[in-house]
Amino acid sequence: MKQKIRIQLLEKRAALTNKEIRAKSEIIIAKLEELQEFKAAKNILTYVSFNNEVDTHPLIKKYLITKTKSIIVPKVIGNSLQLFKINDFSDLQIGKFSILEPIKGEKFGVDRLASSDLILVPGIAFDKEKNRIGYGKGYYDKLLKTTCAKKIALAFELQIVEKIPAEEHDVKVDKILTEKQIIC
Template sequence: MKQKFREELLQKRRKYDRAEEDALKIKERFLQLPEIHRADSILLYYPHKNEVSTLPLIEELLLKADKKLLLPKVNGDEIIPIPITDLSSLKKGYAGILEPDGISYPVEKIDIVVVPAIAFDINGHRLGYGKGYYDRLLKKIKGLKVGFAYDFQIVDKLPAEPHDIPVDLIVTPTRIINTKGGE
């Protein structure tokens, strides 16, 4: 059932024609969060397979000297957060996703992590690609966990397993969902 649902949503995401416009709306909503102003370090993802594009956000945050911007690098079964200062040095890594090289940033010092998903439910549970990379990472993150999604990627309930780590907020083009209750 999970696989069929995953395939249906991926198909919908591939055909979505407002992705660029919605990614900019998501970026603006995200930048208005009060936690952004207090954050020293932010881990974003590099967009892959029609995920909400973080590129406009990455480019904007790279201009802010007061923020340490991190991107993930897959190393074995783990995601390693690595600081970046530009996008030109990224190289193809796991699954063809562009990744940084460099020295790992301490996971416990990450203030905000932004994660992609195929779907989120209103409780913050995510449906990913099924490899568990982000669940293993999110277990170690003490900071704010944020999901980026198009509105059609939000569902009422996803099957959750004990190892699944929910996000605290989900940012869509039209709303911010506080998964701990309230919008």
């Protein structure tokens, strides 16, 4: 069932034009920056978007320049995510799965994330119960289980489905932001 949803939603997302992705992403990121949770966070652990995900590159670049928030990004090492605090967008290069990953930066233990910090979570599908379907490797579920930081998913409205079959190991997010709504 999850695989069927994954395939359907990846096809829908692939139909978005670059212009649509850019416009919708700008709306979603603007909503994110207005959240009290975002304003209060010192550390932002964010995915580095690729393909047709909600574009996080402008957000990452903005806060690397302003230095008002620390930017933490994941890197796939073995079968888990290792976290790194980066100082410049050039600290990233294409790595596993053709995703930009840190090539340098300070290793950042997940235990350093405070409850006031944020994790921006990618995914393929979400429901109104705040369940998510990722890419199927479980990297984020493993990471999200180990922290009390706020978990916010960034998604296009077309990624919201009626119901996701949640399993015991799945971790819900705290909020989902789309270009049309905030699901709390």
